[in-house]
Amino acid sequence: MPNAHLITFANEKGGSGKSTTSVHVAVALATAGRRVAAIDLDTRQRTLARYLENRLATAQRTGEALATPSFETFDPARGHLLDDLIEGFAADHEVIVIDTPGRDDEHARAAIVRADTLVTPINDSFVDLDLIGQVDPETFKIRRPSFYSELVWEARKARGRIDGGTVDWVLLRNRLQHLEARNMRRVADAMQELSKRVGFRVIPGLSERVIYRELFPKGLTLLDLKAIGSEAGIGHVAARQELREMVAGLALSQWPQHQAAPSQAAAG
Numbered sequence: 001m002p003n004a005h006l007i008t009f010a011n012e013k014g015g016s017g018k019s020t021t022s023v024h025v026a027v028a029l030a031t032a033g034r035r036v037a038a039i040d041l042d043t044r045q046r047t048l049a050r051y052l053e054n055r056l057a058t059a060q061r062t063g064e065a066l067a068t069p070s071f072e073t074f075d076p077a078r079g080h081l082l083d084d085l086i087e088g089f090a091a092d093h094e095v096i097v098i099d100t101p102g103r104d105d106e107h108a109r110a111a112i113v114r115a116d117t118l119v120t121p122i123n124d125s126f127v128d129l130d131l132i133g134q135v136d137p138e139t140f141k142i143r144r145p146s147f148y149s150e151l152v153w154e155a156r157k158a159r160g161r162i163d164g165g166t167v168d169w170v171l172l173r174n175r176l177q178h179l180e181a182r183n184m185r186r187v188a189d190a191m192q193e194l195s196k197r198v199g200f201r202v203i204p205g206l207s208e209r210v211i212y213r214e215l216f217p218k219g220l221t222l223l224d225l226k227a228i229g230s231e232a233g234i235g236h237v238a239a240r241q242e243l244r245e246m247v248a249g250l251a252l253s254q255w256p257q258h259q260a261a262p263s264q265a266a267a268g
């Protein structure tokens with residue numbers, strides 16, 4: 001039975017960075033020589049698929065060899081079944097990256113149940129954290145996990161029933177700013193506190209950089225040094241480093257497919 005490591009990017013909060021981080025992770029792994037496939041579950045926006053289409057067009061236009069994941073947009077209207085798409089890619093890929101829409105969606109839920117690694121990008125804001133856990137207005141301590149933690153908890157239980165596997169849940173802090181603001185410190189502290197109760201890991205993601213918004217039309221990432229050419233500056237060296245650290249933080253090599261991750265604490 002073919003097996004690939006499945007990484008699902010999901011957060012019902014729109015605009016939290018699912019597509020941006022999923023593309024960067026998929027391309028970084030492909031650039032590192034891994035056989036990567038990507039599935040875009042956002043049939044309407046298709047940000048991940050459009051990004052990779054732009055990338056293929058750039059490769060063709062410039063003649064640059066740009067490592068590009070195989071990809072498909074999931075479309076139930078075309079008769080797609082998610083399990084079939086996953087199985088099809090798993091036959092000849094080592095990693096499958098799934099990007100999901102920023103809303104509750106039955107297929108996104110199924111992709112969470114199937115995930116070996118679930119990545120939830122989140123901005124350092126109590127508004128974003130509110131989906132994961134509610135914070136006391138006076139003390140900023142966690143009062144209780146929220147509906148999204150419960151949704152993931154249910155998905156993890158379903159996964160256990162299906163094949164005894166576990167979902168390694170990673171909260172990825174996106175759009176990090178390097179100013180030490182008091183509010184961000186409080187959010188980070190609340191996230192750490194919640195991580196123990198709900199059973200997720202917190203890893204640093206990408207910092208807030210204009211370049212992440214500008215690379216889309218060419219389908220490039222900061223790892224595409226030559227193609228970016230003279231535009232690469234000092235800041236981009238640091239940005240490439242944070243991209244590598246983000247991928248390292250996912251700790252994919254530590255999770256051979258469908259093996260037990262450390263035990264997960266109950267949500268609630």
Ligand SMILES: Nc1ncnc2c1ncn2[C@@H]1O[C@H](COP(=O)(O)OP(=O)(O)OP(=O)(O)O)[C@@H](O)[C@H]1O
Binds near residue numbers: 015206212
């Ligand atoms: N690290 C970053 N620095 C600067 N801009 C960013 C960063 N991450 C994401 N963005 C920008 O934020 C916006 C939302 O990001 P993205 O589309 O990746 O989020 P999403 O979670 O996929 O959204 P949706 O829920 O609509 O699918 C985009 O304009 C993107 O370019």
Ligand SMILES: [Mg+2]
Binds near residue numbers: 101102
């Ligand atoms: Mg998106």
